[in-house]
Amino acid sequence: MTRSLNERGGSGDAAGAVGAIATAAVLEPVAILTGAQLRRRRRRRELAANTGWYALLTLFAAITVFPFLWMMLTSLKGSTDPIASVPPQLLPGHPTLANYQRVLDSLPILKFFQNSIVVSIAVTGLNVLVSAMAAYPLAKMRFRGREAIFYLLLATLIVPTQLTYIPSFILAVNVFHYYDTLPAVILPGLASAFNIFLMRQAFRGVPNDLIDAARVDGAGEWRIWWQILLPIVRPSLAAVAIFTFVTSWNDFLWPSLMLHDRTQMTLPVGLAALQGFFSSDFRSIAAGVTMTVIPILLFFIVVQRYFVRGLAGAVKG
Numbered sequence: 001m002t003r004s005l006n007e008r009g010g011s012g013d014a015a016g017a018v019g020a021i022a023t024a025a026v027l028e029p030v031a032i033l034t035g036a037q038l039r040r041r042r043r044r045r046e047l048a049a050n051t052g053w054y055a056l057l058t059l060f061a062a063i064t065v066f067p068f069l070w071m072m073l074t075s076l077k078g079s080t081d082p083i084a085s086v087p088p089q090l091l092p093g094h095p096t097l098a099n100y101q102r103v104l105d106s107l108p109i110l111k112f113f114q115n116s117i118v119v120s121i122a123v124t125g126l127n128v129l130v131s132a133m134a135a136y137p138l139a140k141m142r143f144r145g146r147e148a149i150f151y152l153l154l155a156t157l158i159v160p161t162q163l164t165y166i167p168s169f170i171l172a173v174n175v176f177h178y179y180d181t182l183p184a185v186i187l188p189g190l191a192s193a194f195n196i197f198l199m200r201q202a203f204r205g206v207p208n209d210l211i212d213a214a215r216v217d218g219a220g221e222w223r224i225w226w227q228i229l230l231p232i233v234r235p236s237l238a239a240v241a242i243f244t245f246v247t248s249w250n251d252f253l254w255p256s257l258m259l260h261d262r263t264q265m266t267l268p269v270g271l272a273a274l275q276g277f278f279s280s281d282f283r284s285i286a287a288g289v290t291m292t293v294i295p296i297l298l299f300f301i302v303v304q305r306y307f308v309r310g311l312a313g314a315v316k317g
Contacts, residue, residue: 068293075099075287083282099287103274109291111263112270116249119182119266123189123248128241130191132233135199136225140211150200156193162253169257184258185266189248195240202236203229238306249296267292 070090074083076099077092103109137143138150168188178184206229214224230237252268259265274288 068297071286071293072290074283075290077283079283099281099283100291102281102284103288103291107270107273107288108262109267109270109288112265112267113295115182115265115270116267119185119255120245120248122182122186124241124245126186126190127192127195127244128237131195131240132199132230132237133225134191134196135203136221136229138196139200139203140206140208140229141221153193153196165254165257168254172258180259180261180264182259182264185251185255188254189244192244195244198236198240199233202233206232235306238303239308242300242303242306246296246300 073090073092076095076097077083078094078096078098081092081094082089138146138153172184173179176187178187210228211224214228219228250268251266252272255266255269256272259269262270271288271292274285
């Protein structure tokens, strides 16, 4: 009898196991189907969110690009194309380059371009060099007052640049005597607190063990800075160079105070004369402004990936 009960119990367990397997086999497709549905719903939500963000970014891009597009199209309009009309006419009916030719005939645009290129390259090279030299001790060297100097340097960022123009003008005229020359707009841009901050953050991201190993091998501070740190932080150097070049190219207020000789004017200052030459010809003014914006816009489009990479590295550091 005991054996019979054991056999019945064994058969009951086997039946229970078979039932469990059958139940799992029935429920498994349902679980798989539920997982697939969840994944589809998640994809739909992500697609809806991405579509919303792309639509918002496209709207912002259109608002940003429209003034430049309108200016460029206005510069191509002929004398019979209205600038303001109802309904507005965005596309020129008879595109022409006569406005550009009129600007080139009236002003020494090529000389303005040459001066802007010289000033921008000189300011960029000197600013990157001095900022990197100033950032290295603030990031990797230990000395008393290092943090105080750094925070005082950052505090200068809250001072409006326009407040420094009066003492800078007095120094330029009475002390350095470089008024109405290109050095008057090059030398004040030797360094900037913002660029020093970016380079300091980039240098802080370099491991100290690497610098200690170089010192053990007998390398001095200048060699460590030049041969070890600068090659490592090249993306940040590129970002600082691009930022400085664009800022120097577009600078108008200080060069307009310093440069009055037409042979020394940079492009933004020289093209300001368009308002006097073509006060009633907005098409020519638009052509001159387009000639100023297009070169730096193309430059930034080409090098923007280096700019973003350098800023990301500096912020991470």
